[in-house]
Amino acid sequence: MEKIGSQKIWSFFDSNPSSRPAANHTIRGGTGHEVKSYLDLARKVAELQFLNRDHVLLFRGQSKDHMTTKGNSMLKASIFRNDGNKVPSKATLEKRFQTLKQAEKLLVHAYGTAGLKGAERLRRNRLIRWSILQHYEICKTPLLDVTHSLRVAASFATAGNDGQVAFLYAFGVPNLSGAVTASSEAGLQIVRLSSACPPDAVRPHIQEGYLVGEYPEIPDYEQQSHYAFHEMDFGRRLVAKFRFNPQTFWASVKYPPATHEALYPSAQRDPLPEIAKSITETISKDIA
Numbered sequence: 001m002e003k004i005g006s007q008k009i010w011s012f013f014d015s016n017p018s019s020r021p022a023a024n025h026t027i028r029g030g031t032g033h034e035v036k037s038y039l040d041l042a043r044k045v046a047e048l049q050f051l052n053r054d055h056v057l058l059f060r061g062q063s064k065d066h067m068t069t070k071g072n073s074m075l076k077a078s079i080f081r082n083d084g085n086k087v088p089s090k091a092t093l094e095k096r097f098q099t100l101k102q103a104e105k106l107l108v109h110a111y112g113t114a115g116l117k118g119a120e121r122l123r124r125n126r127l128i129r130w131s132i133l134q135h136y137e138i139c140k141t142p143l144l145d146v147t148h149s150l151r152v153a154a155s156f157a158t159a160g161n162d163g164q165v166a167f168l169y170a171f172g173v174p175n176l177s178g179a180v181t182a183s184s185e186a187g188l189q190i191v192r193l194s195s196a197c198p199p200d201a202v203r204p205h206i207q208e209g210y211l212v213g214e215y216p217e218i219p220d221y222e223q224q225s226h227y228a229f230h231e232m233d234f235g236r237r238l239v240a241k242f243r244f245n246p247q248t249f250w251a252s253v254k255y256p257p258a259t260h261e262a263l264y265p266s267a268q269r270d271p272l273p274e275i276a277k278s279i280t281e282t283i284s285k286d287i288a
Contacts, residue, residue, distance in 0.1 A: 055172030061157025
């Protein structure tokens, strides 16, 4: 993907309370701009969206800021993430892509068997298959989970986080259009998850989920080998990195976090969790 910043990017970074023009490597390499509360975060994100009007901001929350060897935030799709502390080997990547293709076939078959809406579109569109596999954590894919909801992203950053720090990342992407947005200029594809899943799947709607990936997409190891490893890092689209204390961030009763039950609604009619469980068990047996 292309690095953000051909136009001026405004950001909050270091301890300066004001937004300023910033280079991508400055944002990624910093410790993150500290915010005290959800309202503080929301105000600063609103300012960034106003100043960076050529981009739409999408968000991701994490309990840890994973770093490259150069000390920059590393935000990779799950299939390209490090194997321990090492860059994944050719054998590891080939195995991951093989598992992905197997999971795709199982998903298409399960959709057809269950008679779910959108089965034909699923068969035709690899990106939609990947989106479902990634969101329901079935296997590693070339996509990264993000959300349009600041509250949802911040809630994921703090959920089960007993430490003193959490991180919120704001990514700048092209203007969104329809279920799938593809930008050759940015080298990105963005999938609106609610349009990829059947209407009975409530979770993607609640989480306001999106998936981002490379454009053109990377379906196998051979295609992946044409890219430098640092190119496949969504840190290249980072507009801002915020850090906060998860123990005090939600102190105001006016701005509570989304609960686990809210983020993962137990809709009895939602067929995808059961399908996801079945596929995960099948590919786990084959890997073993």
